[in-house]
Amino acid sequence: MSSLIRFLPGSAPLVLDSPHSGVAYPADFGHDCELAVLRQAEDTHVEKLYDFAPALGVAWIEALFPRSYIDVNRNTTEIDVTLMEDDWSDAVETDPAALAKVRLGKGLIWRMTDEGTPIYRRKLTAAEVRSRIDQCWRPYHQAVQQAIADAHARHGYSIHLNCHSMPAIASAYSTDFPGLAHADFVIGDRDGTTAHPALSQALCDLLRGFGYDVAYNHPYKGVELVRRYGEPAQQRHSIQVEVNRKLYMDETTLEPNAHFATLRGHLRQMVDQLLAIDPRSYR
Structure with a gap:
């Protein structure tokens, strides 16, 4: 396992990353x-919000490297060829969506x-991009896949929560909805394709019961990590959970509130x- 990834296996049917x-x-x-500008891209303190999970037997996977270095919530085909110094011979995404x-x-x-600030003044080589994939992307996905497979083998089902945070107001280049005031939580299952909708709605209802404003699949539906590992027909359920940073931190200083x-x-x-829900009961 890469030193840039933290992987704590679990015993429960639940997996968090x-x-x-x-x-x-x-x-x-x-x-x-x-660096202060780059740090605004981090899902700051998410690992601390869920630090109780391993003690409950919940598998935990955490990227220690920043998303601005390489984003493991993208497919390896999602290459911006304008960044490349030399030819990229591997597959490149062609689907417009x-x-x-x-x-x-x-x-x-x-x-x-x-916010649109360029990260590089240089071009990247194919070799350094492949190194980031090998050192970060592949081991991270291997850990998530292994944790889900182990949970499913033990219990006959798995529930995977892909854990994120979001700014209170959507930035200019973060989504297709710049300036949108985000809900307290956004629950995403790619329109019911990565988890049973009843499970996702149960999660929404649970959070609303705490008094939070919860949106479902807007503006975040979930990206690569739920798309790749969510197979509800096989009782592998993957849900993206976005929490509004204003609920727990100062977005300027990054300090917890x-x-x-x-x-x-x-x-x-x-x-x-x-942990008390068995999604096999959903029909």
């Missing part, structure tokens, strides 16, 4: 963007930040209740 909370910036990044993030500068390797412990407590209750 945090692909975007990493703060270990590799020496070979070679960016020309101020799948290329949405690339157009925003947020492909596998980010070209710019959410007075409500951090309350939110963490609600997430603990959410996990406890998910």
Whole structure:
């Protein structure tokens, strides 16, 4: 396992992963963007919000590297060829819908930040992109796939939560809805294709019961990590969970706010209740 990934296997049917909370910036990044600007891209403190999970037997996978270095929530085909110094001979995505993030500068390797600040003044070589894939993307996906397979083998089903955070207001280049005031939570299952809709709705209802405003599949439906591993017909359910950063932190200083412990407590209750759900009962 790569030293840039934290993987704690579990015994429960539930698997959690945090692909975007990493703060270990590799020496070979070679960016020309101020670190304080890059840090705005992090899903700051998500790993702390869910730090109770391993003690409950829940498998935990965490990227220690930043998403701006390589985004493991993209397919390896989502390459922005305008960033490349030399020819990229591997497959490149051609589906217009799948290329949405690339157009925003947020492909596998980010070209710019959410606010449009260029990350590089140089071109990247194919060799360094492949190195990032081999050192970060592949081991991360192997860990998620293994954790889900193990949970499914033990219990006959698995529930995978892909854990993220989002700014209070959508940035200019973060989604197709710049300036949108986000709900407290956005639950995404790619329109019911990566998890049973009844399970997703149960999660929405649970969070609403805590008093939160919850959106479903808008503006975030879920991307590669739920698309790749969600197979509800096979009782492998993958759901993306986006939590609004205003609920637990100061978005400027990145410091936790007075409500951090309350939110963490609600997430603990959410996990406890998910551990009691058997999605095989949904028809």
